[in-house]
Amino acid sequence: RSPPQNPHDLSRHDIPDILKTIHAEVRERFGQHAGKVADYIPALAQASPDAFGMAVVTLDGDVHTVGEAHAPFSIQSISKVHTLTLALDKAGDDLWKRVGREPSGDPFNSLIQLEHENGIPRNPFINAGAIVVADVILSHYDDPEAALLAFLRERSGNPDIGRDDEIWESERKSGYRNVALANFIRSFDNIENDVQAVLDFYYFQCALKMNCIDLARSLQFLACRGKCPSSGEQVTSIERARRINAVMMTCGTYDAAGEFAFHVGLPAKSGVGGGIVAVVPHVMNLCVWSPGLDQKGNSLLGGYALHRFTRMTGLSVF
Numbered sequence: 001r002s003p004p005q006n007p008h009d010l011s012r013h014d015i016p017d018i019l020k021t022i023h024a025e026v027r028e029r030f031g032q033h034a035g036k037v038a039d040y041i042p043a044l045a046q047a048s049p050d051a052f053g054m055a056v057v058t059l060d061g062d063v064h065t066v067g068e069a070h071a072p073f074s075i076q077s078i079s080k081v082h083t084l085t086l087a088l089d090k091a092g093d094d095l096w097k098r099v100g101r102e103p104s105g106d107p108f109n110s111l112i113q114l115e116h117e118n119g120i121p122r123n124p125f126i127n128a129g130a131i132v133v134a135d136v137i138l139s140h141y142d143d144p145e146a147a148l149l150a151f152l153r154e155r156s157g158n159p160d161i162g163r164d165d166e167i168w169e170s171e172r173k174s175g176y177r178n179v180a181l182a183n184f185i186r187s188f189d190n191i192e193n194d195v196q197a198v199l200d201f202y203y204f205q206c207a208l209k210m211n212c213i214d215l216a217r218s219l220q221f222l223a224c225r226g227k228c229p230s231s232g233e234q235v236t237s238i239e240r241a242r243r244i245n246a247v248m249m250t251c252g253t254y255d256a257a258g259e260f261a262f263h264v265g266l267p268a269k270s271g272v273g274g275g276i277v278a279v280v281p282h283v284m285n286l287c288v289w290s291p292g293l294d295q296k297g298n299s300l301l302g303g304y305a306l307h308r309f310t311r312m313t314g315l316s317v318f
């Protein structure tokens with residue numbers, strides 16, 4: 001199938017048929033090619049590597065799905081996009097004095113750069129950066145958990161989004177790296193609040209459960225110049241939406257961001273629960289979920305599905 005000349009014209013794509021084709025290709029890879037489920041958070045290890053769901057939500061509000069697109073899963077690091085949006089809303093561009101905008105080229109939970117870089121994490125999407133963003137949220141919101149939940153419920157239209165208690169407990173018990181990161185950053189005075197309170201909020205955001213449709217809808221404002229296409233509400237400024245997309249493109253999949261730009265060509269954010277959200281600016285949002293991960297912590301079949309989608313449609317920012 002060769003992509004049409006003007007891929008942005010959605011009438012040229014048979015999206016249900018494209019999703020069906022991708023689903024069939026993905027199913028052939030179940031088993032030994034499905035990746036490895038994250039087990040460093042014990043409660044995540046229960047997921048099946050052969051689960052797969054995918055949702056496309058266009059700016060007109062059309063929703064197309066295949067597989068288990070309605071199954072809630074642990075959103076993990078995808079929440080780092082939502083918290084960055086909330087933190088920028090309150091702290092403005094001063095946030096960038098406390099966290100950078102460069103890809104790290106190191107694993108998402110690495111400590112190594114912080115020592116040479118004064119406790120300023122490379123970007124808001126590695127764990128270190130998201131912990132600083134969580135601290136900013138604690139400084140600006142009276143009830144940070146309620147604020148994040150309200151944001152996610154409103155943006156996705158799903159009032160039932162909530163925390164998975166088992167995963168939250170599991171992360172609290174086993175988050176040795178995050179404890180180390182937060183304390184190390186605190187030693188450089190780049191955390192203002194109680195370290196345990198910051199970590200508890202960080203674990204809360206990671207332990208939220210959403211499905212592919214909720215997640216694609218929740219970031220529609222990034223495809224629509226900062227505006228929610230259904231309500232017309234300006235969620236963030238045009239410039240900020242562009243910049244969040246830029247950071248997703250360069251840092252959203254950690255030390256695989258170069259590979260992702262090469263194979264998929266869209267701003268995207270992954271989580272170790274196996275979800276990946278991608279943005280096609282001015283056109284649509286995508287979310288895929290498959291819990292088997294590659295060595296960098298990104299969903300293996302999810303990345304494959306996005307690659308196939310952009311190849312078949314020609315939809316890419318390049």
Ligand code: DON
Pocket residue numbers: 075076077078108109127171178206270271272273296297298
């Ligand atoms: O803090 C952690 O390690 C996890 N709660 C989140 C990491 C994550 O999702 C990285 N993504 N690929």
